[in-house]
Amino acid sequence: MDHLMTGFMDVLNPGTILWVAAGVTLGYILGAIPGLGKATGVAVAIPLTFYLTPVAALGMLIGIAKGSAAGSAVSAILLNTPGEPSSAPTALDGYPLARQGKAQKALKMGLFASVIGDFVSTLILILLAAPLARYALLIGPVELCAILLFSLTFIGGLSGGSLTKGLIAAALGVFFATIGLETETFIPRLTFGLLELEDGISLVPMAIGMLAVAEMINQAGNMKALDRETSAISDSAAHEDRVITRVEWRRSLPVIARGTLIGSVIGILPGLGASVASFLSYGATKNASKTPEKYGTGMIEGVAAAESADNAVVPSSLVPLFALGIPGSVIAALLISAFVLHGLTPGPLMFQQQPRLVAAVYASMILASFIMLIIGYTCQRLFAQIIKVPLRLIIPGVLFLCCVGAYMETGSIFSIYVMLFFALIGFFSRKLDFSFVTFLIGFVIGPNLEFTFRQSIQLLGSDITNLKHHPISIVFIVLTLATAWWTGRSNSRKAVVK
Amino acid sequence: MRRANIVSGIMLALFGLVMLFAVIPWQIETAPPGFVSPRLVPNITMVVVVVLALLLVIANWRAPVNGDDAENASPIARVELMALLRIGAIFALSIALFRWVSSLAAGASLMVVTLLTLGERRPLPLVAIPAAILLATWFLFYKVIGTEIL
Numbered sequence: 001m002d003h004l005m006t007g008f009m010d011v012l013n014p015g016t017i018l019w020v021a022a023g024v025t026l027g028y029i030l031g032a033i034p035g036l037g038k039a040t041g042v043a044v045a046i047p048l049t050f051y052l053t054p055v056a057a058l059g060m061l062i063g064i065a066k067g068s069a070a071g072s073a074v075s076a077i078l079l080n081t082p083g084e085p086s087s088a089p090t091a092l093d094g095y096p097l098a099r100q101g102k103a104q105k106a107l108k109m110g111l112f113a114s115v116i117g118d119f120v121s122t123l124i125l126i127l128l129a130a131p132l133a134r135y136a137l138l139i140g141p142v143e144l145c146a147i148l149l150f151s152l153t154f155i156g157g158l159s160g161g162s163l164t165k166g167l168i169a170a171a172l173g174v175f176f177a178t179i180g181l182e183t184e185t186f187i188p189r190l191t192f193g194l195l196e197l198e199d200g201i202s203l204v205p206m207a208i209g210m211l212a213v214a215e216m217i218n219q220a221g222n223m224k225a226l227d228r229e230t231s232a233i234s235d236s237a238a239h240e241d242r243v244i245t246r247v248e249w250r251r252s253l254p255v256i257a258r259g260t261l262i263g264s265v266i267g268i269l270p271g272l273g274a275s276v277a278s279f280l281s282y283g284a285t286k287n288a289s290k291t292p293e294k295y296g297t298g299m300i301e302g303v304a305a306a307e308s309a310d311n312a313v314v315p316s317s318l319v320p321l322f323a324l325g326i327p328g329s330v331i332a333a334l335l336i337s338a339f340v341l342h343g344l345t346p347g348p349l350m351f352q353q354q355p356r357l358v359a360a361v362y363a364s365m366i367l368a369s370f371i372m373l374i375i376g377y378t379c380q381r382l383f384a385q386i387i388k389v390p391l392r393l394i395i396p397g398v399l400f401l402c403c404v405g406a407y408m409e410t411g412s413i414f415s416i417y418v419m420l421f422f423a424l425i426g427f428f429s430r431k432l433d434f435s436f437v438t439f440l441i442g443f444v445i446g447p448n449l450e451f452t453f454r455q456s457i458q459l460l461g462s463d464i465t466n467l468k469h470h471p472i473s474i475v476f477i478v479l480t481l482a483t484a485w486w487t488g489r490s491n492s493r494k495a496v497v498k
Numbered sequence: 499m500r501r502a503n504i505v506s507g508i509m510l511a512l513f514g515l516v517m518l519f520a521v522i523p524w525q526i527e528t529a530p531p532g533f534v535s536p537r538l539v540p541n542i543t544m545v546v547v548v549v550l551a552l553l554l555v556i557a558n559w560r561a562p563v564n565g566d567d568a569e570n571a572s573p574i575a576r577v578e579l580m581a582l583l584r585i586g587a588i589f590a591l592s593i594a595l596f597r598w599v600s601s602l603a604a605g606a607s608l609m610v611v612t613l614l615t616l617g618e619r620r621p622l623p624l625v626a627i628p629a630a631i632l633l634a635t636w637f638l639f640y641k642v643i644g645t646e647i648l
Contacts, residue, residue, distance in 0.1 A: 164553055165554065167546065168510060168547055168550045168551060171544075171547050172543070172547060174539070175540055175544065178539050182536040184534070185530065185536055187526065188526075189526045189540065190521065190522070216585070217585050218581075220616060221575065221580070222577075222578070223616065392616035393618065393623060395616060396609040396612035396613050396616070396627065397631045399588075399609075399612060400608050400609050400628075401631075401635075403592075404635060427582060431573045433499070434506075457534055
């Protein structure tokens with residue numbers, strides 16, 4: 001608690017508040033525009049934070065992630081086009097509400113549910129991460145290697161439609177992470193004589209290419225359909241559209257509580273992601289309702305259920321990152337590079353080595369929740385106008401910012417080449433349904449996986465029977481095999497058909 | 499998607515085999531005695547890729563054929579492929595301008611040519627959007643943050 005108070009003192013200064021607010025605003029706008037989103041926003045913004053103080057930089061990035069999770073409801077409600085896939089269930093009732101002239105009501109409920117879900121989930125992160133990290137410190141390299149392998153299999157099985165494709169993406173991610181000087185022998189690996197590759201491939205240009213540039217190319221190919229929907233928006237000025245009544249609040253609060261719980265639990269489990277949480281919460285709310293047939297026709301509880309779960313995922317997905325150093329989502333994977341860049345290595349040791357900075361991150365997360373409420377409430381009409389801007393006017397600016405972001409990482413045009421190479425991979429992985437999320441997470445945990453694997457070989461004396469002295473690792477190896485079997489069985493049909 | 503899965507599976511299997519038998523032995527030296535080979539993890543990942551890619555090919559090859567057009571349809575529409583080629587060409591132009599003219603010309607051309615390619619013909623957005631973004635970037639880095647990025 002003392003550290004948290006110190007964290008608030010570090011955060012509550014005009015400079016940091018301004019950057020967190022800038023992050024939330026930028027995130028809200030990116031989230032509201034279909035096709036952009038939190039991953040794109042965070043990837044492009046990481047280089048912009050190079051010159052900020054660690055607290056301001058991390059606060060801004062967290063603000064972008066939180067703001068875009070909330071902002072994606074705007075286009076889901078007004079356009080029936082979710083800013084991110086996780087807001088698809090929001091559109092099921094939000095869009096019918098908008099068509100009934102109740103857009104402002106739906107937008108407000110989306111915002112309030114988002115803020116409550118996000119805030120409670122942040123508290124869960126604060127309460128859970130440090131105690132879990134204490135247990136994580138007892139884990140050795142053999143156990144950690146097994147846990148990382150399990151996480152990668154779990155994410156690979158659940159991130160896309162096919163376990164086979166998910167695992168291929170994960171293996172390719174780990175493979176690309178091996179490029180550069182090998183850490184024990186300093187032998188260059190797959191550098192082709194290029195000095196720029198000796199330090200390995202940098203995550204920032206890779207992520208910008210795979211997430212942002214590839215998505216912009218994708219949007220450029222589907223621009224006409226999106227622009228048609230954008231031009232069809234019409235505003236309603238009726239007074240009743242702008243308020244949530246007391247009765248609606250009474251009906252929605254238990255729904256928000258359930259959505260927050262579902263989102264927080266799903267967020268903690270690596271690989272499931274916000275889409276699973278929001279659909280699960282929407283489904284649970286519909287099943288629990290006395291009038292399930294009304295869902296999909298404009299029920300305010302539908303918006304509350306989806307948005308509370310969607311936003312609860314962002315903070316709780318940082319629990320495995322903070323406690324174990326394992327990124328459970330693409331945002332967590334991107335935040336690792338930002339954390340390391342600003343002197344905070346995610347994992348159990350950070351609570352001992354950098355308690356003040358961790359507390360400041362927590363404080364900035366809570367601050368971002370409140371700023372999200374203020375900005376979302378006061379600028380709702382403005383954000384609703386922004387999504388009317390045609391995509392053809394947005395794409396060129398985003399591509400330019402991608403180049404600036406990638407270039408800033410090394411100050412060399414080589415980063416632009418890296419960005420373009422991975423943009424190509426990202427484009428084809430989207431189209432062929434190979435999970436780029438699993439690829440990126442494989443790339444991020446690759447060095448740690450290899451390091452602990454090498455240590456395990458030495459500790460076990462290259463004899464697999466010595467695993468009997470490491471029961472935790474046996475549990476996770478069995479879990480890995482069970483996950484592979486279970487997910488492989490459940491989506492084997494999809495692998496063939498998709 | 500069935501046909502796309504078979505093609506992508508074959509391509510990935512070939513990629514893995516080329517890596518295993520040509521690129522990894524050529525690009526990664528063997529380790530001194532007593533060290534774990536630096537080729538170990540790259541080799542393992544490529545073996546995984548080859549095995550899974552072959553599984554993907556076999557599973558789709560053996561799947562019952564419905565005679566559905568969607569089975570053999572390309573997952574990439576022609577318009578998307580054209581967008582990829584166009585944006586690729588725009589980047590090539592901008593990189594050339596960056597190397598041989600100036601960064602300002604590269605940035606401006608990236609935005610103006612993309613706007614033109616995406617169908618924008620009005621003079622005001624064609625001038626105002628690149629100018630505003632370049633000015634805002636300059637102001638953010640050189641004035642607010644106080645650092646030279648070029």
